Amino acid sequence: MSTFDPDALECLAAIIEEGGFERAAQRLNITQSAVSQRLRGLEAQVGTVLIVRSRPLKPTSAGQLMLKHAKMMRLLRADLEKDLRDLAPSSAGSGRDDERISVAINADSIATWALPALGALARQGLPIEVITDDQEFTHEWLREGQVLGCVTSLGQALRGCRMEALGVMDYVAVARPEFAAEHCPQGLNGHNFHRLPFVAFNRKDQLQHAFVRQACQLPRVTLKQLYVPSSEGQVRAVREGWGVSVVPLPGVQDALARGELVDVAPRHRLGVPLHWHCWNLSSGVLDALTDALRGAAASALRPPPA
Incomplete structure (x- = not known):
């Protein structure tokens, strides 16, 4: 299997997350032509188009797979940062600002119990990006690979993910x-x-x-x-x-x-009923997110049905 350039993967993620080449260039602090060049190089390596140049921009099916891969690479780096910080706090860097750990949470949970749950992780330096949507639609962000976890009313585990009931x-x-x-x-x-x-x-x-x-x-x-x-x-x-x-x-x-x-x-x-879905991966960051949301939900919500 080919090894993909991490800068090109982050470039693809930035284009999709920011909704355009110009804003991706601003976020990555490079020129717009460099953004286009990195994307073309990645598309040449993959052998297919990754982004449909429409309004708004949309990832192709291959683009969604590559976006998920880019976010997995972010998660691995975040895990490494966390492990290094645990071993020797002075040896761990602060991470790159553009490498966000994205989760989708319904707006009502954000307004009531979810943000305090994530506060400790944010203060520790985890670059969290919270995406909001209706509780019946947050799982679509996870299904498309744009986030690594979501709080949703969906009570059935998605493919390749694990699920935990949070409460009512x-x-x-x-x-x-x-x-x-x-x-x-x-x-x-x-x-x-x-x-x-x-x-x-x-x-x-x-x-x-x-x-x-x-x-x-x-x-x-x-x-x-x-x-x-x-x-x-x-x-x-x-x-x-x-x-x-x-x-x-x-x-x-x-x-x-x-x-x-x-x-x-x-x-x-x-x-x-609300549930937490996340990628079924061995990850300290995912475990920390899960523990934080589980604990806060136990205090704020009714217990889930048996």
């Missing part, structure tokens, strides 16, 4: 007290949900629909939705009186206790 995130429907008193004084029910504006994360967010279907015991519902692509932003919009939003309970417990928000469906909780 409970969601509640909340509103500003004044809004609830005016628009749903008796709470959310099957007679008024269609009149209430719901603040969703984005168009992929199906939590609002799932909550209302279960709470009102309906097979399908149509909602009037507003979109704020931030978990914290959804809560802020509710505080401003935009409407109702189904949000993670850990993020609004204090506000509910202080009466700043009200639970408009107090008899109902929507539980979303």
Whole structure:
């Protein structure tokens, strides 16, 4: 098997991650022509095109495989840095800024429990890149080889990966007290949900629909939705009186206790099981990430079903 130039592999990763040749050149601190030259050399060695020059740029199937290989090389280097630091702290370098250890985590976990879990690793110098998406889609980043692990609602292990149940995130429907008193004084029910504006994360967010279907015991519902692509932003919009939003309970417990928000469906909780998927490799860095997320989830989430 051919040995691939690590600089060319990082160049390919930078083009895909940054979405273009110019930004890749800025990140790698080289010229744009050097970026093109490295990519052409790698494509010549592989024997096929690795990137489709479209808008946006997309890796080919071979490009996705090479991207995964590049990230595996990053992981090996990160493991080496960690082992050297454990043996002799003064002998380990700080690593290259462009060699990021990427994980995909759903936005609600980022807003509640996941970032404190990764804090110690970040302070130790691990170059973490957190990519956010809906919990039903974060696993696609792992499937495509763009991250080495993900927090997702998917409960089936991906090929070549290991999976661990983290726990259950409970969601509640909340509103500003004044809004609830005016628009749903008796709470959310099957007679008024269609009149209430719901603040969703984005168009992929199906939590609002799932909550209302279960709470009102309906097979399908149509909602009037507003979109704020931030978990914290959804809560802020509710505080401003935009409407109702189904949000993670850990993020609004204090506000509910202080009466700043009200639970408009107090008899109902929507539980979303979360899982950690990562490459099935022997790696100290992966083990450290897994341990950190497992520990934080145990404190913040309900235990996973037996």
